[in-house]
Amino acid sequence: MRGRKIIVGVTGGIACYKAVSLVSALRQQDFKVQVVLTENAAKFVTPVTFRAVSRQPVCTAEFAAGGEPVPHIGLVEDAALFVIAPATANTIAKLANGLADNILTASFLAARCPKIIVPSMNTAMWENPLTQENLQKLQKHGVEIIEPAAGYLACGASGAGRYPDTKIILQKIQETLGFAAKLRGKKIIITGGGTREPLDPVRVLTNNSSGQMGLALQDAAEKAGADVVYIDAAALDVQGLKEKIAAAFADADALIMAAAVSDYRAVQVSRNKIKSAPKKLTIELAKTEDLLKYFAGQKKKQYLVGFALESEDLLKNAEQKLREKKLDLIAANDISALSSAEATVILLDKSGVAETLERLPKTQIAARIIERVAAAVQA
Numbered sequence: 484m485r486g487r488k489i490i491v492g493v494t495g496g497i498a499c500y501k502a503v504s505l506v507s508a509l510r511q512q513d514f515k516v517q518v519v520l521t522e523n524a525a526k527f528v529t530p531v532t533f534r535a536v537s538r539q540p541v542c543t544a545e546f547a548a549g550g551e552p553v554p555h556i557g558l559v560e561d562a563a564l565f566v567i568a569p570a571t572a573n574t575i576a577k578l579a580n581g582l583a584d585n586i587l588t589a590s591f592l593a594a595r596c597p598k599i600i601v602p603s604m605n606t607a608m609w610e611n612p613l614t615q616e617n618l619q620k621l622q623k624h625g626v627e628i629i630e631p632a633a634g635y636l637a638c639g640a641s642g643a644g645r646y647p648d649t650k651i652i653l654q655k656i657q658e659t660l661g662f663a664a665k666l667r668g669k670k671i672i673i674t675g676g677g678t679r680e681p682l683d684p685v686r687v688l689t690n691n692s693s694g695q696m697g698l699a700l701q702d703a704a705e706k707a708g709a710d711v712v713y714i715d716a717a718a719l720d721v722q723g724l725k726e727k728i729a730a731a732f733a734d735a736d737a738l739i740m741a742a743a744v745s746d747y748r749a750v751q752v753s754r755n756k757i758k759s760a761p762k763k764l765t766i767e768l769a770k771t772e773d774l775l776k777y778f779a780g781q782k783k784k785q786y787l788v789g790f791a792l793e794s795e796d797l798l799k800n801a802e803q804k805l806r807e808k809k810l811d812l813i814a815a816n817d818i819s820a821l822s823s824a825e826a827t828v829i830l831l832d833k834s835g836v837a838e839t840l841e842r843l844p845k846t847q848i849a850a851r852i853i854e855r856v857a858a859a860v861q862a
């Protein structure tokens with residue numbers, strides 16, 4: 484999905500300001516977002532705001548689309564999707580009749596990509612048979628309509644016509660682009676990064692985990708529609724990590740422990756900074772709690788995924804860890820995976836079947852792990 488271009492058309496309704504959140508959320512999902520405003524939309528929210536959140540020049544008038552020779556055509560040529568949010572009754576009527584009298588309506592007519600519109604207006608305008616006929620006509624021609632919500636409206640009335648939650652629009656966009664929301668309604672806890680055990684007020688015992696795998700898993704799970712609780716271990720010691728997981732665990736459907744959890748902690752954390760004077764320093768370490776084992780003991784329905792990073796006997800050690808910790812799936816990494824964007828990973832489940840993912844970017848490995856989790860939690 485990264486880098487795909489989405490056109491966000493914004494028309495002159497009171498809900499215009501909500502389109503700012505939509506643009507921001509799409510940018511955060513790595514889409515390239517091209518905002519197109521009608522002249523009336525620009526009276527509600529200025530192009531400056533949309534330019535800042537989309538990090539792109541905004542098209543506001545037909546002849547000022549970033550130097551494009553034929554702007555309404557150039558705009559849509561490489562678009563993956565065109566969404567109009569909010570869509571006024573006025574623009575809906577124009578679109579339903581094939582009008583192309585401004586940069587937004589002209590580019591919508593010229594676009595061959597999937598199209599979604601998000602009507603938002605006063606209840607009487609929404610219920611007016613003319614608006615409904617216009618929407619049916621658009622639907623008949625393949626345009627997806629997101630039904631407005633009911634509730635308090637800016638005009639003071641209450642009824643249908645409210646701009647829907649941004650999440651609903653994002654979900655529709657993902658579905659339309661073909662991202663099956665396999666984990667919709669599922670809560671997935673993902674940990675990433677390396678824990679930090681304090682030695683004194685300034686020093687910590689940590690490891691070289693970059694946290695990339697955790698973030699790639701978070702991204703893949705969110706794309707699959709999951710409700711993700713991401714816990715960054717780099718800000719926590721083992722006990723702190725345990726508490727964070729425990730707070731989310733009871734109703735979670737899966738726990739994916741990509742965090743590199745310290746095996747040892749200082750027996751005594753020095754209250755003052757340890758002096759650097761002695762030539763040799765001995766710090767007594769004690770084994771930390773095995774969090775995967777602990778949560779395996781707490782498990783009801785949760786699918787547990789662990790990671791094994793080994794420098795030798797990768798498969799043998801992973802098998803042992805899977806069994807001992809009562810995991811459902813283990814991702815065994817070669818040590819070369821540490822701090823690298825790529826990895827070779829063997830996925831091993833309780834049935835004993837091993838799936839090897841040979842030198843792949845961590846994003847692809849994460850996507851495969853999420854597929855396996857989705858298949859298991861849906862079953």
Ligand SMILES: Cc1cc2nc3c(=O)[nH]c(=O)nc-3n(C[C@H](O)[C@H](O)[C@H](O)COP(=O)(O)O)c2cc1C
Pocket residue numbers: 493494495496497498521522523524570571572573574603604605608
């Ligand atoms: C304060 C205010 C709020 C408006 N809110 C809406 C609205 O939510 N939905 C709508 O369809 N029209 C709304 N309108 C009317 C549109 O702005 C008007 O129909 C305009 O021509 C739409 O232009 P456009 O579709 O080219 O952006 C509103 C007008 C004003 C002055």
